[in-house]
Amino acid sequence: MLRVPIIRKEYDRVRTGLRKRGYDDDALTILDHVLKYDDQRKQTQNELDELLSIRTQKSKNIGALIGQGKKEEAEALKTEVGVLKKSIEQLENQLRDAKEKLNDALLNIPNVPHELVPAGTKESDNELFKAWDGTMPQLDESALPHWELAKKYNIIDFEIGAKITGSGFPLYRGKGSKLQRALINFFLEEAGKQGYEEIIPPLMVNADSGMATGQLPDKEGQMYHVTADDLYLIPTAEVPITNIYRDTILNADEFPIKVTGYTPCFRREAGSYGAHVKGLNRVHQFDKVEIVRIEHPDHSYQVLDEMLAHVESLLQKLGLPYRILRLCGGDLGFTSAITYDFEVFSAAQKKWLEVSSVSNFETYQSNRMKLRFRNEAGKNQLAHTLNGSALALARIVAALLENYQKSDGIDIPEVLVPYTGFERIE
RNA sequence: GGAGAGUUGGCCGAGUGGUUUAAGGCGCACGCCUGGAAAGCGUGUUUCCCGAGAGGGAUCAAGGGUUCGAAUCCCUUACUCUCCGCCA
Numbered sequence: 001m002l003r004v005p006i007i008r009k010e011y012d013r014v015r016t017g018l019r020k021r022g023y024d025d026d027a028l029t030i031l032d033h034v035l036k037y038d039d040q041r042k043q044t045q046n047e048l049d050e051l052l053s054i055r056t057q058k059s060k061n062i063g064a065l066i067g068q069g070k071k072e073e074a075e076a077l078k079t080e081v082g083v084l085k086k087s088i089e090q091l092e093n094q095l096r097d098a099k100e101k102l103n104d105a106l107l108n109i110p111n112v113p114h115e116l117v118p119a120g121t122k123e124s125d126n127e128l129f130k131a132w133d134g135t136m137p138q139l140d141e142s143a144l145p146h147w148e149l150a151k152k153y154n155i156i157d158f159e160i161g162a163k164i165t166g167s168g169f170p171l172y173r174g175k176g177s178k179l180q181r182a183l184i185n186f187f188l189e190e191a192g193k194q195g196y197e198e199i200i201p202p203l204m205v206n207a208d209s210g211m212a213t214g215q216l217p218d219k220e221g222q223m224y225h226v227t228a229d230d231l232y233l234i235p236t237a238e239v240p241i242t243n244i245y246r247d248t249i250l251n252a253d254e255f256p257i258k259v260t261g262y263t264p265c266f267r268r269e270a271g272s273y274g275a276h277v278k279g280l281n282r283v284h285q286f287d288k289v290e291i292v293r294i295e296h297p298d299h300s301y302q303v304l305d306e307m308l309a310h311v312e313s314l315l316q317k318l319g320l321p322y323r324i325l326r327l328c329g330g331d332l333g334f335t336s337a338i339t340y341d342f343e344v345f346s347a348a349q350k351k352w353l354e355v356s357s358v359s360n361f362e363t364y365q366s367n368r369m370k371l372r373f374r375n376e377a378g379k380n381q382l383a384h385t386l387n388g389s390a391l392a393l394a395r396i397v398a399a400l401l402e403n404y405q406k407s408d409g410i411d412i413p414e415v416l417v418p419y420t421g422f423e424r425i426e
Numbered sequence: 427g428g429a430g431a432g433u434u435g436g437c438c439g440a441g442u443g444g445u446u447u448a449a450g451g452c453g454c455a456c457g458c459c460u461g462g463a464a465a466g467c468g469u470g471u472u473u474c475c476c477g478a479g480a481g482g483g484a485u486c487a488a489g490g491g492u493u494c495g496a497a498u499c500c501c502u503u504a505c506u507c508u509c510c511g512c513c514a
Binding site for chain 2: 041042045046048049050052053055056057058059060061062063064066067074075077078079080081082084085249370380
């Protein structure tokens with residue numbers, strides 16, 4: 001979340017930034033509420049500290065008097081301190097109240113967009129950062145969408161998935177399953193070559209973790225909640241991986257921190273319907289390889305570029321037409337300062353599908369999770385967190401199947417053959 | 427699931443209601459010593475809030491309670507370890 005001193009000192013910048021997200025004057029009053037609650041907090045804290053100081057002092061005196069055998073004086077002092085108790089209790093309640101209000105307000109303020117982020121509220125306001133300048137796949141008239149191909153070659157079964165669990169939980173089988181595993185391994189190996197440490201994290205997280213990366217409270221309804229144990233199924237590996245570093249003070253020489261992990265991802269996608277959810281376009285469970293970086297604030301934007309280049313190289317190796325969007329303020333995730341979306345062209349559907357989202361959160365997440373490093377001056381400073389999909393599988397599979405289809409089979413991109421062990425799906 | 431024992435600073439570890447400071451050790455930083463180093467000696471070393479500073483407050487797993495006063499006593503929760511049960 002945002003730090004109060006920033007809201008105070010850079011008030012105008014914060015307001016301008018939030019306007020890009022569509023905040024009007026009315027919505028912006030939340031900033032003034034923050035300042036008000038913070039003032040209340042400080043004042044109450046000061047008053048309380050003073051009383052506590054007096055209490056401690058007098059209590060020590062009581063101890064000393066008892067030690068000297070001066071019982072009556074001690075008793076008198078006890079009554080005196082007893083009077084303080086009520087005021088202390090009252091101030092403690094006030095303080096708790098002010099902190100709670102302050103925290104609630106802060107939790108509801110999203111990150112301030114980077115200056116490069118275009119203003120806007122609609123998808124069409126996203127900026128085309130990099131257009132596809134190569135050739136588009138030429139498909140026959142008879143080309144099929146991926147859900148038809150999945151059926152034709154018996155590689156993905158949506159109906160059985162729906163029977164076992166529900167719609168949006170596809171079952172991969174045979175070469176479909178092997179292709180899935182090949183892509184996961186390919187992505188992990190490529191990340192490994194770039195120096196990312198591979199991990200396998202827990203697939204369920206507690207509320208603290210969800211809060212730290214910002215899924216809670218903002219996206220409460222988007223996660224599957226296991227109520228019996230109050231745990232959440234992860235919507236992305238970002239959550240468990242970034243939370244490795246929750247409540248941590250790093251040494252500056254521990255940078256760069258580069259972690260990658262494959263996990264299934266679970267999303268309720270409440271409110272989605274129609275053509276958007278056809279086939280693999282939008283599912284409740286999908287596989288994804290995520291890359292996460294924890295960085296010194298001075299380098300995070302250079303690192304963001306590195307991450308973009310990495311994702312781009314994956315798409316190039318897979319031979320998929322792609323474009324890169326710079327998200328507008330309204331489309332930007334709650335916690336993100338800047339986000340680039342990668343979309344691949346799914347040639348039979350004639351649709352661009354989002355397959356990666358690469359973001360710099362600056363200090364928004366690290367402030368929530370108390371992730372700091374000791375800087376050159378020896379002070380503890382918030383680190384920057386970044387992450388990106390590299391890549392999300394389901395839609396990549398959709399595009400691969402559609403774009404590489406021939407009348408009698410589907411070719412496997414050359415780069416994947418060592419991982420699949422076969423060259424065609426027939 | 428049952429029973430028991432635990433959780434103290436970067437790490438180890440003492441501390442069963444009060445005598446301004448959570449003992450001591452290790453590690454780390456700086457200084458003295460040295461030709462240089464080691465050893466030795468000295469000083470410093472949790473984090474957060476308020477404050478220009480001096481200083482004040484909080485912090486002994488978390489949250490409540492008892493008390494003039496809680497690391498210490500009581501309650502709840504989480505986690506760790508041991509044993510039993512179940513189990514891939």
